[in-house]
Amino acid sequence: MLHNNESQNVEFKESWHDKYLEWVCGFANAHGGTIYIGVNDDGNVIGLSDSKKLLEDIPNKIRNHLGIMAEVNLKEDAHIHYLEIIVPPYDVAVSLRGHYYYRSGSTKTEYTGASLNEFLLKKAGKTWDNAIEPLANIDDIDVTSLNRFIAEAEGKGRLPDVSGLTPFQILEKLRLADEKGIKRAAIVLFGKDPGKFYPNLTVKMGRFGTDDADLRFQENEEGNLVYLLHEVPNQLNRKFLIKPIEFEGLQRVEKGEYPVAALREMLLNALVHRNYMGSMTQIRVYDHKISIWNEGTLPEGMSLDALKRQHPSRPRNPIIADVCFKAGYIDSWGRGTIKIIDACKEAGLPEAQMNEEDGGFLVTLLKTGVESGVESGVESGVESDITSQVLHFLSQKPLSKSQIAQMLGKDKPTRYLNELMNKLLSDGVVEYTIPDKPNSRLQKYRLKNND
Missing domain, CATH: 3.30.950.30 (Schlafen, AAA domain)
Structure with a gap:
């Protein structure tokens, strides 16, 4: 052997x-x-x-x-x-x-596809965002977005002196252009119509009920990265979140329906570190959770566990990341995921769920108050909210305890959920689908007399 x-x-x-x-x-x-x-x-x-x-x-x-x-x-x-x-x-x-x-x-x-393009560039010692876009010129740059970036970068001490420079000279200072032309990163960050060059510079937002089958409405925001960093939170406030959140210049945040510091980092990570030749960024807002998915898996050699501790920053798009660092949007120490975890901890929530899924990276937050109720069941108001959610789930179709836990945002049934289901059974509110085999692996719950 x-x-x-x-x-x-x-x-x-x-x-x-x-x-x-x-x-x-x-x-x-x-x-x-x-x-x-x-x-x-x-x-x-x-x-x-x-x-x-x-x-x-x-x-x-x-x-x-x-x-x-x-x-x-x-x-x-x-x-x-x-x-x-x-x-x-x-x-x-x-x-x-x-x-x-x-x-x-x-x-x-x-x-294949976008991953093959990224692999070939890497083997050639290049990155996608550092390549020249041959079809672009300075007229494709939105000066308003560029000026907004400069204003937000003031006071951070990271931006080189750009006073008196033309837009093209500013791009050169930021390593977004050279004598050969405008780089892809410049179009992503400040393009007037970046979708003309790269079709999926869009954030798709959907409001769901309890699961993916219950889509209530959706909206799209399309534009350059600076525009999306400001308009996506505004759109979330207008239509998707019950309690408005405030991203003041993406620097200072106030507490809202979710830990806003976590939402900020989720959005920044999704836009800065995504694969721009892949699918659009997707935000799903549910009754009990919010998730953000972006195309592109973790860098080679980086594990999900590493995201929970200090780890080196290895951005997929180093030029885009460097410009966002200069504006103070992100730091250069790979702390984004740690900030998400810390924000959830301060809000009394379990860790945010982070997974590689469908060729991309998915981060999920659970609504403030809901998950703590699932864990403890102490607060009567929260307990009532969890009970009503479970009954709503079961009004749609029979479900196993594991399925109910997942719809509540848990990997597996918690002690509180076990106690709740036993109480609903004893009170005659729900019943087993297989009454004579209560311990069957196929066992599910349904509302009693719910035909």
Whole structure:
């Protein structure tokens, strides 16, 4: 048995198939790795009948199909032969028949669409926002947005002296333009009509009831980043939130329906760190929670757990991030997610939920007061609110306890929810869908006499 276990850099295969060239490609595009052929998933050597032939064939196939070199060694364990393929990491992008693969965690993924574009730029030592937009010129820049940015950056001590400069010269100072033209970051930040260049510079907002099926109304805000940072909160105040919030220049905030400091960081992170060639940013407001999703997963090597502690700042769009730093919108220490967590803690809420979902990053806040009621059940007003929500859920369809917990924003049923469901059962308000099997995994609750 091999001492190595399957991991991000080690893969076991019982026999060789040419399809495994995809794994070689994935390791070459990531951090390198080792593939053992003739070894099962448990790390036990089972051997190869054609090991000597494969020892000659595999290096040739790797060279001919991938254009790279890999070290292939014949190994022996208790007189049983197996192969070791050592793949080094490559600085250039490696493809197999026009497809680009990547080793992420313990899985192999293929880059397509926007993620492929971002990968190729990274391998070339570039970022999307630092590239010149060949179809743009200074007339595509909204001077009002640029002046608003300069006014908000005053007093932060981060902006170079731009007094007396033309708009183009200011962009040069901010590294948003050079002798070759206007960069993509300038269009995103200050463009008159950025949607003309990149179609999804939009924030889509939807007001839902208790779940995604209950859409009540929606609105879109489209424009450059400076515009969206101010207009999205205004739109949320006008139509989506019960208690208005106040983003004073995006610097000082007041307490509202949700921890506003958390909302501010959620919006900034979603707009500054998103993949601008992907889908639009989406904000969903429910009766009991609010979530913000943006296209683009975490940087390579960054885990969800790292977001809860001090971690380095590794922005997807470093030019955009630097300009926003100069205005005081964000800092450069990777503290945005920590600020969200701290704001929820100060408001008496559990940690905000942060997940990678559908090729993007999702942050969810639970309404002030609701979740604390789920946990403790002490406040009679809050308890009544939770009960009414549960009864509303069950008026739509039968639900399991886990489903009810998720609709309340919990990963699993809490002690208070268990006690509440037992009380509703004993009071005859709800009943089991499978009365004779109360502990069945298929068990659900429904309102009594609710046909």
